[in-house]
Amino acid sequence: MKIPFVDLNAQYHSIQKEINQTITKVLSETAFIGGTYVKEFEENFAGYIGVKHCIGCANGTDALQIAMKSLYIGKDDEVIVPANSFIATSEAVTAISAKVVFADVDKNKFTLDIKKLEEKITPKTKAIIAVHLYGMPAEMDEILFLAKKHKLYVIEDAAQAHGALYKGKNIGTLGDLACFSFYPGKNLGAYGDAGAIVTNNPDLAQFCRKYANHGRISKYDHDMEGVNSRLDGLQAAILNVKLKYLHAWTEKRIQNANYYKRKLNADKYGYTLVPENVKHVYHLFVVQVANRKKVLENLASKEIAAGIHYPIALPLLKAYSHLDHKRSDFPNSSFLMDRVLSLPLYPELTASQMDYVIEYLEKYS
Numbered sequence: 068m069k070i071p072f073v074d075l076n077a078q079y080h081s082i083q084k085e086i087n088q089t090i091t092k093v094l095s096e097t098a099f100i101g102g103t104y105v106k107e108f109e110e111n112f113a114g115y116i117g118v119k120h121c122i123g124c125a126n127g128t129d130a131l132q133i134a135m136k137s138l139y140i141g142k143d144d145e146v147i148v149p150a151n152s153f154i155a156t157s158e159a160v161t162a163i164s165a166k167v168v169f170a171d172v173d174k175n176k177f178t179l180d181i182k183k184l185e186e187k188i189t190p191k192t193k194a195i196i197a198v199h200l201y202g203m204p205a206e207m208d209e210i211l212f213l214a215k216k217h218k219l220y221v222i223e224d225a226a227q228a229h230g231a232l233y234k235g236k237n238i239g240t241l242g243d244l245a246c247f248s249f250y251p252g253k254n255l256g257a258y259g260d261a262g263a264i265v266t267n268n269p270d271l272a273q274f275c276r277k278y279a280n281h282g283r284i285s286k287y288d289h290d291m292e293g294v295n296s297r298l299d300g301l302q303a304a305i306l307n308v309k310l311k312y313l314h315a316w317t318e319k320r321i322q323n324a325n326y327y328k329r330k331l332n333a334d335k336y337g338y339t340l341v342p343e344n345v346k347h348v349y350h351l352f353v354v355q356v357a358n359r360k361k362v363l364e365n366l367a368s369k370e371i372a373a374g375i376h377y378p379i380a381l382p383l384l385k386a387y388s389h390l391d392h393k394r395s396d397f398p399n400s401s402f403l404m405d406r407v408l409s410l411p412l413y414p415e416l417t418a419s420q421m422d423y424v425i426e427y428l429e430k431y432s
């Protein structure tokens with residue numbers, strides 16, 4: 068049985084008619100940049116997250132940069148990011164000329180380890196980027212407590228966590244700003260690149276909107292230099308259609324993750340145990356295995372596509388070799404990078420497909 072890692076085709080087929088009609092409509096109206104579809108999506112997504120402002124932009128990486136710009140973070144400022152994330156999180160910090168400071172993650176939750184985080188705070192620290200990795204909310208109470216104590220901003224990297232809840236509160240409403248990605252494979256995915264910044268702060272929202280559109284206040288009047296990072300009309304219209312299904316898709320993801328969990332031993336496979344009042348939205352279902360290379364090879368021989376998120380902890384990437392970090396600086400992230408394995412998980416996955424994955428995972432691990 069061939070099991071892909073994600074099945075974007077199955078999802079497209081389930082809403083094909085509606086999507087195709089929408090695309091045709093946008094083309095016939097030539098609503099390519101800005102316009103009603105973008106506005107509509109921004110309003111709908113703000114409503115979905117429960118925030119006052121949503122600013123669409125070109126992708127999730129830009130969203131992070133624009134959010135930090137709105138806080139006037141830049142040269143000589145330090146921003147703390149988790150050592151286990153996708154490079155976009157740290158890349159955005161460097162892109163706005165600030166200094167990336169990595170902090171280790173918790174071995175069981177995969178998100179920022181609060182003790183390690185506090186050790187990294189210096190007088191130069193300006194912000195913490197809390198990544199809700201794999202769809203699991205970071206420990207926001209503790210992060211917000213530290214931020215308040217040290218007068219730091221908190222930016223949520225919610226690129227993998229659309230619709231997640233932390234102690235009953237929506238992810239995306241807890242930091243000063245939150246950033247989303249709508250990369251096709253994300254829980255809410257466009258058919259190209261797209262992203263958004265959300266916030267309840269009107270001044271930050273106004274800055275982000277202006278900065279993302281050339282610092283423009285009217286067509287050829289510019290308050291400042293900005294960037295060109297706009298959500299386009301086609302992607303916005305597609306996202307508007309898909310947003311209606313996001314809740315149902317998320318519930319299917321959770322059901323499927325729970326299916327894996329019922330059948331796979333928690334101690335053996337080291338997946339995250341989710342507290343009662345937290346909603347993990349399972350962008351990824353990540354287990355830990357000691358003999359990963361062998362397991363991956365064997366799964367591949369059965370046409371089961373698994374992934375690794377991420378095979379090299381950020382501080383140990385060649386991109387950051389100038390920081391001279393060693394594995395022992397980030398023991399948990401270093402431990403995890405050799406062991407994590409992401410199993411296929413998406414709303415359309417069936418029980419028999421999961422049984423097949425489980426059968427061969429258990430056989431080889």
Ligand SMILES: *Cc1c(COP(=O)(O)O)cnc(C)c1O
Pocket residue numbers: 126127128129152153155156198224226227247248249250260261262
């Ligand atoms: C995908 C992702 C991003 C970046 O989003 P893009 O839209 O691909 O630029 C940032 N952070 C995390 C954790 C991500 O998974």
